[in-house]
Amino acid sequence: xxTTPNSLEDAANLVKVPQPTxxxxxxxxxxxxxxxxxxxxxxxxxxxxxxxGINAAQFRKDLSYFGEFGTPGLGYDVADLEAHLSRIMGLDxxxxxxxxxxxxxxxxxxxxxxxPERGFHIVAAFDSEPQRVGQVLNGCxxxxxxxxxxxxxxLNAQVGVIAVPRVAAQETVDKLVAAGVQAILNFAPVTILxxxxxxxxxxxxxxxxEVLSYYLSAQ
Amino acid sequence: xxTTPNSLEDAANLVKVPQPTxxxxxxxxxxxxxxxxxxxxxxxxxxxxxxxGINAAQFRKDLSYFGEFGTPGLGYDVADLEAHLSRIMGLDxxxxxxxxxxxxxxxxxxxxxxxPERGFHIVAAFDSEPQRVGQVLNGCxxxxxxxxxxxxxxLNAQVGVIAVPRVAAQETVDKLVAAGVQAILNFAPVTILxxxxxxxxxxxxxxxxEVLSYYLSAQ
DNA sequence: GTCTGTGAACGAATTCACAGCT
DNA sequence: AGCTGTGAATTCGTTCACAGAC
Numbered sequence: 335x336x337t338t339p340n341s342l343e344d345a346a347n348l349v350k351v352p353q354p355t356x357x358x359x360x361x362x363x364x365x366x367x368x369x370x371x372x373x374x375x376x377x378x379x380x381x382x383x384x385x386x387g388i389n390a391a392q393f394r395k396d397l398s399y400f401g402e403f404g405t406p407g408l409g410y411d412v413a414d415l416e417a418h419l420s421r422i423m424g425l426d427x428x429x430x431x432x433x434x435x436x437x438x439x440x441x442x443x444x445x446x447x448x449x450p451e452r453g454f455h456i457v458a459a460f461d462s463e464p465q466r467v468g469q470v471l472n473g474c475x476x477x478x479x480x481x482x483x484x485x486x487x488x489l490n491a492q493v494g495v496i497a498v499p500r501v502a503a504q505e506t507v508d509k510l511v512a513a514g515v516q517a518i519l520n521f522a523p524v525t526i527l528x529x530x531x532x533x534x535x536x537x538x539x540x541x542x543x544e545v546l547s548y549y550l551s552a553q
Numbered sequence: 554x555x556t557t558p559n560s561l562e563d564a565a566n567l568v569k570v571p572q573p574t575x576x577x578x579x580x581x582x583x584x585x586x587x588x589x590x591x592x593x594x595x596x597x598x599x600x601x602x603x604x605x606g607i608n609a610a611q612f613r614k615d616l617s618y619f620g621e622f623g624t625p626g627l628g629y630d631v632a633d634l635e636a637h638l639s640r641i642m643g644l645d646x647x648x649x650x651x652x653x654x655x656x657x658x659x660x661x662x663x664x665x666x667x668x669p670e671r672g673f674h675i676v677a678a679f680d681s682e683p684q685r686v687g688q689v690l691n692g693c694x695x696x697x698x699x700x701x702x703x704x705x706x707x708l709n710a711q712v713g714v715i716a717v718p719r720v721a722a723q724e725t726v727d728k729l730v731a732a733g734v735q736a737i738l739n740f741a742p743v744t745i746l747x748x749x750x751x752x753x754x755x756x757x758x759x760x761x762x763e764v765l766s767y768y769l770s771a772q
Numbered sequence: 773g774t775c776t777g778t779g780a781a782c783g784a785a786t787t788c789a790c791a792g793c794t
Numbered sequence: 795a796g797c798t799g800t801g802a803a804t805t806c807g808t809t810c811a812c813a814g815a816c
Contacts, residue, residue: 360760407794424770442661517765546736551643626816
């Protein structure tokens with residue numbers, strides 16, 4: 335099998351990668367970052383399985399969609415694996431992010447250290463409330479929502495985060511897409527519609543609690 | 554087939570319900586609430602499929618794990634379905650919630666209207682920072698983290714939300730479990746360990762962006 | 773005719789188990 | 795001996811398609 339670095343994308347495009355695999359890739363990356371921070375030089379699939387709670391065979395299978403990164407008899411070089419995973423996930427470049435909605439949740443996201451720590455930089459925020467427009471929060475200016483396309487024509491951010499009330503979510507989506515955004519993280523508890531090619535992930539915080547409630551009542 | 558209301562739990566316990574089904578149940582509930590608010594009296598599985606983006610057969614199969622709630626030839630009574638789904642999810646009773654971590658994210662969750670709107674009430678918050686302890690945020694007192702068990706011996710909340718930094722997450726989990734919490738929503742980007750019987754859901758906000766990044770770079 | 777509820781068929785994802793490399 | 799990478803086997807979840815209810 336070809337193990338040269340640039341066979342990576344080919345492998346990814348030939349076989350279809352299950353979405354659960356992509357989500358786990360992020361977990362592996364988190365784990366491997368921690369190991370490197372702890373000074374662990376090398377890890378076997380079994381060690382990573384213990385740390386993440388994900389089956390070792392699953393880990394190896396997940397990686398196999400993208401290439402061969404381990405050494406039989408030895409395991410994986412932690413720094414090397416981190417670099418590969420980052421590259422696979424498209425995290426070797428900085429990502430600029432637009433935030434729409436500067437209420438409680440939006441403000442919290444603006445100062446959430448985990449985003450810049452992992453390469454996601456909120457470069458502009460937007461709101462419809464006149465009293466919020468013009469404020470600077472955590473070094474980020476809040477613009478009026480109507481200026482979204484104009485502001486992003488200079489910034490060219492590809493990722494949008496929606497932290498607006500339910501009723502405003504769909505119009506916000508449309509404005510983000512019109513401004514050139516390709517990927518959207520939606521915190522509004524509503525199904526949003528986008529044209530094919532635009533990637534959306536929904537995070538309904540209350541829904542998370544509802545799922546917990548189910549398992550509570552089921553004992 | 555038995556369609557009496559109290560056959561519900563039996564059905565749920567006899568056949569194992571897939572976790573994706575539980576997550577979709579929450580989406581159906583959201584949809585049905587909206588329809589009732591819009592004054593829609595009745596809905597077919599096809600209409601619900603259109604609103605949620607979930608396949609109609611999937612919807613019917615999901616419901617079938619819990620009973621028969623529709624009328625052939627007619628569809629589902631919206632109010633009735635909402636009541637059934639609420640009951641299935643354990644949402645017919647109020648849920649008291651403990652929040653640990655009153656930083657940016659924690660504060661935002663304290664004033665997030667979606668929680669009380671859907672029956673989840675944060676009844677106490679906890680932090681380790683002395684300057685935050687004693688403050689009242691959105692009607693909720695912030696206690697010192699060391700008082701968690703003491704405070705909850707009076708409140709008896711079953712659900713905990715973790716909004717503390719990564720390094721403090723595991724000790725926070727242990728304190729919540731020691732205080733009698735049975736279900737945990739964890740926002741810290743780290744794998745936490747709990748004894749069997751405790752339900753955990755992890756929401757890593759940055760991981761959501763990482764997944765988007767993957768699909769961006771894969772075109 | 774319309775729409776539900778569900779067994780059967782299908783497809784997807786996980787886990788096993790082992791050949792092959794170090 | 796230890797561990798990876800991966801076909802094969804298995805498990806799990808989704809979708810089909812239709813019998814039966816209204």
